[in-house]
Amino acid sequence: MPKAYDHQKKKDLEADVSVLAREITDAAPEERLSIVTDFASKWNANITVEYDALSYEVNLLGEEINPAPTKDGRVDTTIRFRKDNHDSQISLVNNIKGGADFFQAAQSFSDGKGHIDTVVSRQQIEDAVSTVLMILPFTAMICTVISVFFAIFYSKMYTNPIRKICSATEEMRQLKPQAHFMNVTQDEIGMLADNVNGLYRDLLTTIHELEREIKNVEEAEIQKTDFLRAASHELKTPVTAVNAMLENMLMGVGKYKDRDTYLARCKGLMEQLADMIRDILDTLKIGFAGVQECSKMDLADTLLTVMEPYLVIAKTRGVEFDIRLENSFVLQMPREMFKKALSNILANAVSYTRQGGMIYIYIEKQTLVIENECTPISPEHLSHIFEPFYRTDFGRNRTNGGNGLGLYIVAAILKSMDVEYRFTPSEMINGMSFQILLNQKGIP
Structure with a gap:
């Protein structure tokens, strides 16, 4: 480290000397002394500048520093030549730059009118190195403690969510409905947790549908x-x-x-x-x-078309119709299947309406209601009325009561089209009421 610091300091000194040379060249004569003293103060250096027949010398280190003798007992010296007012002066001084505690930099001006010599002490470097070496163990210990602390902190910060995700995924593997990872972060682990939760929700939905x-x-x-x-x-x-x-x-x-x-x-x-x-x-x-294609149809038109043959049959039995279809609306359903269901309901109503009775057909709140006057069916029979081949007691036999498939077919058709229906004793008349709720099938 000291050698690297020495090398960097020398590079900085050489760079500053180059800048000093340019500033002296560009400055007026009266500004040059200030520039030289500023440089010497910055570096705490000895500096000599010879330029344009003028000499500037600042000695902050002192020239009488005695360097250590060399191995052969000699002391390095420097011969200086100075020329002022056409007078020449030669002096012999100790060569402080030959000492191990100093380093120097020299540069000639680009116009050849002079040169710069400067000597800088290494004492600051030695002090800095000593200080660094002294505090290095403590610094290393503090860095180690901090590193261990943050390593533990960050490892827990990242491993705890991962452990929770693993625990949640284990519950998900067992298909527990309440399995969920409670995410409190917005980082990549949080995004992963959200994706896992979303994937599990979709998986559960798919499993339940299956x-x-x-x-x-x-x-x-x-x-x-x-x-x-x-x-x-x-x-x-x-x-x-x-x-x-x-x-x-x-x-x-x-x-x-x-x-x-x-x-x-x-x-x-x-x-x-x-x-x-x-x-x-x-x-x-x-x-x-x-899989049948749905088509648009008017409820009243469809119902009147299906009713035509049953009007004739009802007339022969003295049964009359009360039809009110002013609240009709347009549906979108499989046409033929819906007509088959209506036909079976009407056939059932005509067959079981008492002689001279009434059949009421009307539309109320997007619900088709078909009511007929007959003996109301008991709750015991109503619970089985939509079973195949089921017949009630009062006259509902193979001769005049059909084969027991009519209402079974109606229920099967309406269920296949996801249409809600009700078959209950009527509250308005003494008879039965079949209601088809079409509010989900109407077209606005």
Whole structure:
């Protein structure tokens, strides 16, 4: 370190001497002495300037400093030549720059009119080095303590959040819903924690959606199995009846000798069987309603179109309609599936309205309401009314009560279109009320 400091000081001295030479060259004669003394004061130096037949000498170190003799016992000396007012003077002084405690710099002026000699003491350097060497152990100790302190501080500052992230991710690995990393920093670790939390939320959402889909698929499979089991049982009845009547007619047993009568009955049973098969096929197609294209349609126009055949049927039974559709609005839904649901609801209403009764159809707050006068269904039966092939007691048999698939198909269609519905005893009349809530399907 002392050698490096010596080298730097010499470079600084040489640079300042070069600057001094330029300043003396550019300055007026009366300003040069001030420039030289300022330089000597700055460096605490001996300096001699010979320029333009003028000599400037400042001696802040003293010229009588006795340097140490060399190994052969000689003492370095310097011969100085001075010329003032055309007089020459030669002097012999101790060469202080030959001592180990001093270093010097010399430079000639660029115009050749003189030169500069300066000598600077190394005592300041030695003092600085001694001071540095004295405080170096304490400085090193303090730096070590501070370094250890900050190393521990920063290691904890970075490792603690990482440990918390590891703990949170372990809970996430176990799919705990409450797993979450509480982030309190805005640095890169904080950004990582936010990304981990966001990723886990998305993962949980995806898992829950998959679980719901799996549950829906399982329920659909169970319903499908139950439906097919019930369908096979329902199909057996007319097939068995037709087969028995045909065998008896072929054998000419008893009343079955009247073939015309029982062939007509067989034909009726086969038509009933065909209707049931058609309804079963329609039910199986409902699963594809989600991929059907939705279209815009006016609720009143659609309802009136579906009602046409049921107006004729109702008239033959003395059943009248009270229709109020002034609050109609435009829907966007799968047209054919919705018309199928409306058709089954109207068929159910016409079939079970008592002789000479009324059917009320109106729109209220984007809800389609179809009410018919009949014997209200008990809560016991209502809990099963949407099950396939389910029939209530009072007259709802295969002869005049259908095959038990009508309301099941309605429920399946409306569920597939995500439409809410209610089937309850009416509060306005003595009968039942079917309500289809279409507030999510209307177009503003």
